[in-house]
Amino acid sequence: VPESLAAEVGLERGDRVLKIAGSEVTSLSALPRILEEIPGGKPFDIVVERKGEDGEIRTLTFQGQYDDAPAESESAGTSEAGAQADSGG
Numbered sequence: 001v002p003e004s005l006a007a008e009v010g011l012e013r014g015d016r017v018l019k020i021a022g023s024e025v026t027s028l029s030a031l032p033r034i035l036e037e038i039p040g041g042k043p044f045d046i047v048v049e050r051k052g053e054d055g056e057i058r059t060l061t062f063q064g065q066y067d068d069a070p071a072e073s074e075s076a077g078t079s080e081a082g083a084q085a086d087s088g089g
Helices: 005-009 028-036 072-081
Strands: 016-020 043-051 057-065
Touching (some): 005 057, 016 028
Antiparallel strands (some): 016 043, 043 057
């Protein structure tokens, strides 16, 4: 999703999200709970696995940040990124 938090922090289609703000992402259904615990305006790390063009799996860390009062659509867009990113890039 081009204007989602996932796209803003650099996630790409196919990325596998491992942790958000120190919490393991074990399933897509765990994301809303994890995201609700992140305070607005505070930066947080997003750890992902990404398969490179050479086929090697790399672990990357991005930094995200919500506005002080994130809109529901932003949260929904981020949740859709889920355990498997789908930012279309």
